[in-house]
Each structure stands twice: as C-alpha cells, then as structure tokens.
Amino acid sequence: MTTATVTGKTDEPVVGTRNYLTEGGVTLRSWLLTRDHKRIAILYTLSITLFFFVGGAAATLIRLNLVTPPGIFTPDVYNRLFTLHGIVMVWFFLIPSIPNTMGNFLIPLMIGAKDLAFPRLNLLSWYLYMAAGLLALFAIVIGGVDTGWTFYTPFSSMYSNGYVVLALAAVFTAGFSSILTGLNFIVTTHRMRAPGMTWYRLPVFVWSNYATSIIMVLATPVLAITLALVAVERLLQVGIFDPALGGDPLLFQHLFWFYSHPAVYIMILPGFGVISEVVPCFARKPLFGYKFVVWSSITISVIGFFVWAHHMFVAGISLYAGLVFSLLSYVIAVPSAIKVFNWTATLHKGWISFDAPMLYALGFIGLFTIGGLTGLFLANLAFDVHVTDTYFVVAHFHYIMVGGMVSAYFAGLHYWWPKVTGRLYHEWWARIAALLIFFGFNLTFFPQFILGYLGMQRRYFSYAPEFQLWNIFSSAGASVLAVGYVLPFFYLGWSLFRGQRAGANPWAATGLEWQTSSPPPTHNFDRTPTVTRPPYQYRPEPEPQDV
C-alpha cells in the first residue's frame, strides 16, 4: 500500500507570506464585511458546523428516548425534538453544506477565476442564512415547533400549538440564501471561466454544483411561496390548504414536494461532485466516462423535478398518477447508477491508496448504493404502501443524506483541508474517524430498515416492546457515530495550530485549485491560468519527483 501524502514541492512560497487568511486584515470587521469567496466559505463552514451539532444534539436525544418503549420525554417534547432535528439538518446543514462551503471556496479556484461573479451577493447570502438560522433557533428556544420538517397542512396552519410562523419565516429566508448562491454559481460557471477552460474541461465538482444550482434557483421559490401561503393561512385563518376552509391539503403536498424532492438532489449532487474528485486522485486514474458523469448530473437535476408525488402514494392521488410517478422514480435511478458504475470503473486497476478522504469516499459509494437501491423499493407502489411512514423510509433517506452526503462532506473536508488551511491533519486519527463513522452509521440505520419492514411507525415517541432490541442496536450505533463526528473536531483543530505545512499540492492532484499556494492568495492566482488539458490527467504511478 502506498499513500499519496507527500509534503509538496520545496519551492512553494512559505505559508503566511501572502494568503487570504492574512491579506486584507485579520480583524472581525474584515471577516464580517469580506467579499472574498474563500472567507465567506469559512464563515459558512463555522456556521453550518454549529447547526450540525444543534441538529445532532436533537438526534442524540431522539435515540436516547427510543432506547426503551416508554421513553423519557413526553410526546410533546419528542415531537419538538424530531421537528428541530429535521428543520435544522435539512435547511441549515444539508442544503448549504457542500455548495456553500466547498463550492464557495473551490468553484472560482477550479475554473481559474478571481472570485464568484457577485461577491456582495455571496456575502448577503451568508447574512440571510444567519438571520434565518437565528430565527429558527429563536423559535426553538421560546417553545419549539411540532409539525415535522414537512409542515403538513392543515395541522401546521390550523392546529399546531408551536411557533410555526417563526419557523416558516426562517425557512423562507434560508430559501432566499440558497437562491442567491445558486444564481451566483450559475453565472460564475458561465461567465468567469479562465481562458481554455471549456465546459468539458470543468472538474465534475463544478458540474455537480452547477446542476445543484439549477435546482436551487428553480425549486426553492416554489417552497418559499408555499410556506408564505401556509403562514398567511395560519395568521388569518383563511387559505387554500385547509379542507375546512374549502382548501386542499394535497395541493400543499404537491407544492411542498415539488421543492422537497428536488431538494434531495440539492443535498446529494454536490456530494457526487466531491466523490468524483477524490476517487480519481486516490486511484491515480482519470475519471472513467467523464461525459457520462457530467450528463447524469444534469439529467438528475431535470428528471428530479418530475418525481415528487412518490411522497404521496398513500395521500389520495389517483392510481394513474401513482403509476406515472412510480415509473419516473425508477427512471431517475439510472443516472445515479451510472455514476456509481463510473466510480467503481475508475477504481478498477487503479493505484489505490486508502487515505482518509478515500475512506470516506468509498464509504459514500457503498452507503449511497444501499440508500439508492432501497429508494427503488419505495418507488414501487405496492411495497411503498406497506412501509409508508415507517422506519424503512427513515433508514432509506438517512443512507442517502447521512451515509451519502455527510460522508461526502467529510471526504471533501479532509481532501481540501490542506488547501484551505495550509496544514495537514493527523492521518491515522482521520482514518479511525472515517471507520467509526462508517460502522457507527450502519449500526444505527441498518436496524431501522428491519424495524420499518416489521411495521414500526416513524415519528412516534413510543413503540411496541418487541421492537426494543433493534432500537437498542440503533441507539448504540448512534453513540459510535457521535464519537466519529466529534473526533475530527479535535484532530482538525489540532492541525490548525500544530499540523505540518501542507505545500501547494499534498495529494499530487490535478486541478487548478492545486496549482496555487496553500492557503491561496486573496485573488487566487498570481496570473490568470490558461487551461490546455482535460481534468483528471492522473497516471497509474506516482509522478517521478514524488517517489
């Protein structure tokens, strides 16, 4: 086995001479008013980490409650806990996670630009995100919300006794933050590419974020207006979603899932992008079938708009509609499968090294595949009726969102950490955390497939005694997972101060972001680079000077 970790070329400029962390001042003001996409990415990283731990704390309490059938919380508290977990994790961690941190940091670097097209808009996006996040936390602190993250009407608009309008306002505002980010990425990808950076020379990470941005721009406004309608309905007791007022709850569900199914791809497509960068680098091979990977991202972002009603098979839509949406949901599995085949084909006969980013990436491929395949179960009408609103569904989307997206987030975090901070982390600790997360995750969520199949309903504070053994497994797994998530805090934090200097290109990777120093200077490149080659020009053996 080999490792691609080399300390970089010696003629690299010494860190601290000129980089975005020190250039332009180190005062709080210089950070809060910055227009540098890299600094805004750091602001985002710090804030989503905070929300990740808020959402994670709620998850911990949920698993704690489910260790015994009677539990420790009242139903009311439990309802607030899973709602908090859902809202925070979806809108304040998963949606912004990779795009707003790594996307923000890397897209300009990867395309050879000095910044995003609209730096002020980028900063505004972060402020909107923070305002939304604080509003959500405020709603939680003064009493919470018990609607679930889905805000189903008429419960949310008429009967819920929580602070629904505040939570709706928070999500509404967060939506505009992601619209602005998507807009910025689209314009940047079109208009800011360096000379020679043709569309087919773009790294897949840029393509994935581009596909994500299309969804952000076209789906999020529908969520925004839908939530606004719910809020008005709740405030004025008049509206179109409550059947008692002549409205239709199914209309709400259609509008909500018109956003929230594509939102699943907002959450996973950037992860595909990260994996497509990491796998070729640590297999030392060009990405297999580049154009297929690229176009499957675009295909997903388009077809993703036409499968939403698979969340409503038991809600009362017609059988005909159910059949159409079922079929389309099968269709969208094809481009996702293409990606998995391409990554595994990239591994084939590669010179594979198992550094931490690669461990996370391999974990992603396995867990995403399980999540994707169980998604096909749920696309099947008959099976879906059996497991709707059970833990089978919970397990399925956690395999995608946590096993997939969070693994991809960590893969990217470790892969680009040396670029962002200029430091290396402790490799063995990182590998241990990766393994803990992988095994902890499976122990947490695999039992939930079984529980769901056996009939345990989701969102209940209690359950039948015969389900307890699997629940104990699940909660035990959650503790392992928690350790795995806390560990990086320590070794990454340590690396910030004591880590070895990284050099420009510690992984001997291709890609423009590795051609500039680590951390990069404020304007990214001393001279605007000219691109002459397609991405991922890896060779099976390490470069001669690295041996």
Next chain:
Amino acid sequence: MSDARREPWPDPSPEPQYATMAQQAEAASFGMWVFLATEVLFFGGMLLAYAWARGSFPAGFAEAGRHTKIFIGSVNTVVLLTSSFTMAWAVNAAEHGRRRPTAWLLAATALLALLFLALKGVEYHQEWTEHLVPGLNFREEGPNAHAVELFYFLYFMLTGIHGIHVTIGIGLIAVTMVRAWRGAFSERYYTPVEVTGLYWHFVDIVWIFLYPLIYLVGRSGP
C-alpha cells in the same frame, strides 16, 4: 453640451473579479435573467393554486370576479404597459449615450409606477369598504361565500406580492435615474439601465397574466 455628453465620466473600470467591462456587463444581465427564472417559479406556485381553486369552484370564482374593479384594473394595465414603453425607450436612450433623455424617461417610468400603486391603493380601499378582505373584514353571504373568499385570498396574495415587486422596481429605477442624471453611463457602459429594464418588463409581464385572471374570467360567461 456635446462634450459633456461624450465624456461625462471616465469609463469605469471593472470590479476586481472581472477581466473586462464586457464580462461584467454580460454577468450582470445573465444574473438578472437567472433571477427572473426564479421569479417565474415564485409566482408559478400561486398561479397553480389559483388554477386549482378556479377548477374546483368555477361558480364562486365567476361570482367573485364580477366584484373586481375592472375599470381601475384596465386603466392600471394601460399605465403599466406605458411604463414598460418608457423603460424600453430609456434603455434605448442610454444605449446611445443620451444622458438627460435617459434620466427623464426613467423618471416617467417611476411616476407611472407610482400612479399604478396609487390606483391599486384606491382599489384596495374600495374592496375594504365592501368587506372583501379575507381574514380581516370579509363578509359575504350565499352558497359561494367560501369560494369568493378563496378568490380574494389569492387576489390579495398575487397583487400584494406584485405590488412589492413594483415598489422595489421604483427604488431601482430611482437609483438608476439619479446615476443617469449624474452621467454615470455612456454608450460603452449602461448595464444598470439594461438590467433594471429587464426587471421592470418582468413585473409588467406578471401583470399581463394577472389582469385576465382577476378581472376578465368572471365576466366571460352568462
């Protein structure tokens, strides 16, 4: 005068992230197009709700539609279309580097927009006195009362959010007007005028959809 027109201000240099002014201009107008795509979907959600409600309660919607103030609505349509015309003219004037006409035409656009809002205000006031405001003072009898209320709920949501867009537009136009007057634009650089124009035409187009849905549908049948 002609000197002042030709060289009002030195040509602005692009912001640091751009290589050229041309790139900056392209990015700005493309950004506005993407934003308008967002806006289409934003209004689209409400229009879907409208379509569903009208399909479910055709009689109630027809009845409600006959309560609408078609005279004010029609005048407002003319006002807004005219403002789009002055806007297009302003962009054309800016394209030819004509500083004062640009500013005057923008001022006319903003004034027409204000007139639109004033007329809308009169309309809202009449609806208030007729107890047509759902949730606040709605009072309507008869078998279609619920459907009429739904119509007016959507009416206030749609025209209210459109009104917010008009208000934002007035702000944008006013700022652009002041900049035009001070000579910030030239034949080579008038992107803000163009981008504001794009936005304004969109606001106009939304109204083109709202006008028949609000004022005409109830009046078509027997």
